[in-house]
Amino acid sequence: MYIRRDSKAMKSTDSAKCLGSKSLAICCLLLHLLLCIRPAVSQTQSPSRYLHNVDSNNNNNERLHQILKGSGAGSGATQLNWPQPPKQTVPDVKTELAKLNNTYVYQNAWPANNVKLGAVTAVSFDKAGNVVIFHRVDRVWGQTTFDNRNQYQEKYRGPIRESTVLALEPATGKVQYDWGKNFFYMPHGLTVDPEDNVWLTDVAMHQVFKFPPRGGDGKPALTLGDAFQPGSGRKFCKPTSVAVLDNGDFFVADGYCNARILKYSRTGELILFWGQNTFSGISYDVAPQNFFAIPHALTLVPELQLLCAADRENGRVQCFLSSNGTFHSQYHNQLIGDRLFSMAYTPAAGGQLVIVNGPTAELGIHPEHYNEVHGFVLSMRSKQLVSKFGPNNLQFQNPHDVAVTADGNEIYVAELNPMRIHKFVHRSLAKPMSLSASKDSRDSAISQAVGGDQVPAMAVHHPSGKAILVASLMLLFAGSTFALALIFARRRKRVHARSQIYA
Numbered sequence: 001m002y003i004r005r006d007s008k009a010m011k012s013t014d015s016a017k018c019l020g021s022k023s024l025a026i027c028c029l030l031l032h033l034l035l036c037i038r039p040a041v042s043q044t045q046s047p048s049r050y051l052h053n054v055d056s057n058n059n060n061n062e063r064l065h066q067i068l069k070g071s072g073a074g075s076g077a078t079q080l081n082w083p084q085p086p087k088q089t090v091p092d093v094k095t096e097l098a099k100l101n102n103t104y105v106y107q108n109a110w111p112a113n114n115v116k117l118g119a120v121t122a123v124s125f126d127k128a129g130n131v132v133i134f135h136r137v138d139r140v141w142g143q144t145t146f147d148n149r150n151q152y153q154e155k156y157r158g159p160i161r162e163s164t165v166l167a168l169e170p171a172t173g174k175v176q177y178d179w180g181k182n183f184f185y186m187p188h189g190l191t192v193d194p195e196d197n198v199w200l201t202d203v204a205m206h207q208v209f210k211f212p213p214r215g216g217d218g219k220p221a222l223t224l225g226d227a228f229q230p231g232s233g234r235k236f237c238k239p240t241s242v243a244v245l246d247n248g249d250f251f252v253a254d255g256y257c258n259a260r261i262l263k264y265s266r267t268g269e270l271i272l273f274w275g276q277n278t279f280s281g282i283s284y285d286v287a288p289q290n291f292f293a294i295p296h297a298l299t300l301v302p303e304l305q306l307l308c309a310a311d312r313e314n315g316r317v318q319c320f321l322s323s324n325g326t327f328h329s330q331y332h333n334q335l336i337g338d339r340l341f342s343m344a345y346t347p348a349a350g351g352q353l354v355i356v357n358g359p360t361a362e363l364g365i366h367p368e369h370y371n372e373v374h375g376f377v378l379s380m381r382s383k384q385l386v387s388k389f390g391p392n393n394l395q396f397q398n399p400h401d402v403a404v405t406a407d408g409n410e411i412y413v414a415e416l417n418p419m420r421i422h423k424f425v426h427r428s429l430a431k432p433m434s435l436s437a438s439k440d441s442r443d444s445a446i447s448q449a450v451g452g453d454q455v456p457a458m459a460v461h462h463p464s465g466k467a468i469l470v471a472s473l474m475l476l477f478a479g480s481t482f483a484l485a486l487i488f489a490r491r492r493k494r495v496h497a498r499s500q501i502y503a
Helices: 022-037 061-068 092-101 443-449 465-500
Strands: 104-106 120-125 131-135 166-167 173-179 187-192 196-202 207-212 223-224 241-244 250-254 258-264 269-274 295-301 306-311 317-320 327-332 341-345 350-356 375-379 386-390 399-404 410-415 420-426
Touching: 104 386, 120 399, 120 410, 120 420, 131 187, 131 410, 131 420, 187 241, 196 241, 241 295, 258 295, 258 375, 306 327, 306 341, 317 341, 350 399
Parallel strands: 120 187, 295 341, 341 399
Antiparallel strands: 104 420, 120 131, 131 166, 166 173, 187 196, 196 207, 207 223, 241 250, 250 258, 258 269, 295 306, 306 317, 317 327, 341 350, 350 375, 375 386, 399 410, 410 420
């Protein structure tokens, strides 16, 4: 198991080497052209999941591939020769997905209309129950945002001028408070700890911040990492997420480049770290334990004393003992697919993981890898999916993070594009939805018609002006037709009488 307890034993990464062979450059150029054809945020794009047979002298080729998928790169990764597992029986994913129940109802009128958002990257809850979100306002992570050394290229723009942290009232979605102006450059992760402190990661600054409740005076109480200096050792490289224990110790997912998890004391002293990058080696249906292809989000399972990580490009959740980082279990399901962006734990129903996956971006390399972008509920007991959810029972486009209340009744999903924060309520508690809530889905339209707004039994229906006009025109037409028929009948009678006279 890959765990180190002495921070001095941590090695710094080597700087990037020159580009590889011409053939690889041509392949990369073709991938780049294909990527340009379809609009997407670099974070969500991914060519082939792994690099095949990468040698130890070609780290920059690996770096270039990973930049194309928006993941950065970890240099110095150990070359691996993983044995391929036995071929698994591949289910009919589309059919199996259709069988899953939709146990959560979308709240399409939430949040309030006046809440203006950029790409929403993270969501959590404060002690008052407000939904706290982190968003990028006017910033977009594109293909030129970082260079091949993971250096942020838009520092000249300065920090984001508007509030990047918003707290929304859970019932109405109205903003309760906001902060985070003129500080962040490229927001990523947000966690509110049991003491209401707010932990945030910025991938452009390569730093982790702890702020007092509600942002305090706007100055962090603790800062880890060197501003705009990617690295390893005591530095970070695009850190993604933070999880905090009740005693104040905390974990950091140093995700896009270093592919590791670090544990710190509440004062910021390093305790241990573990993890290696799976972007070197041969494709593996479920990668070995303690290896990550972007540890993208963290959640705690207090009852089992576990820390769980969303192993994004491996499409799985890995769980470890929070005391010492020992591997405990992993959760992977072919219906979710090869990309799993975030998960959150709820003790409801014996312990469940609420998961959001992401779109595949293999550019036709593996067309058999069918997947749908949904939220999923996975039972930790059975390791089986028990339900799915999405906006108006449809798919998401680019979900990035998810949070669930302790009772499992409400779920919130942060989405990059469209720039939204979504709310879902368990069907057992959901109020009837308006018939106009969804016009895009036949199934949701039917379900809303059955369970929509009920008309009071004593309500009196008054015909509209259009109905009266149509009825009047129909009566006029019928009367005119009858009158014409009567006139023609009389004329025929007179002609017949005359013919009788002159016969």
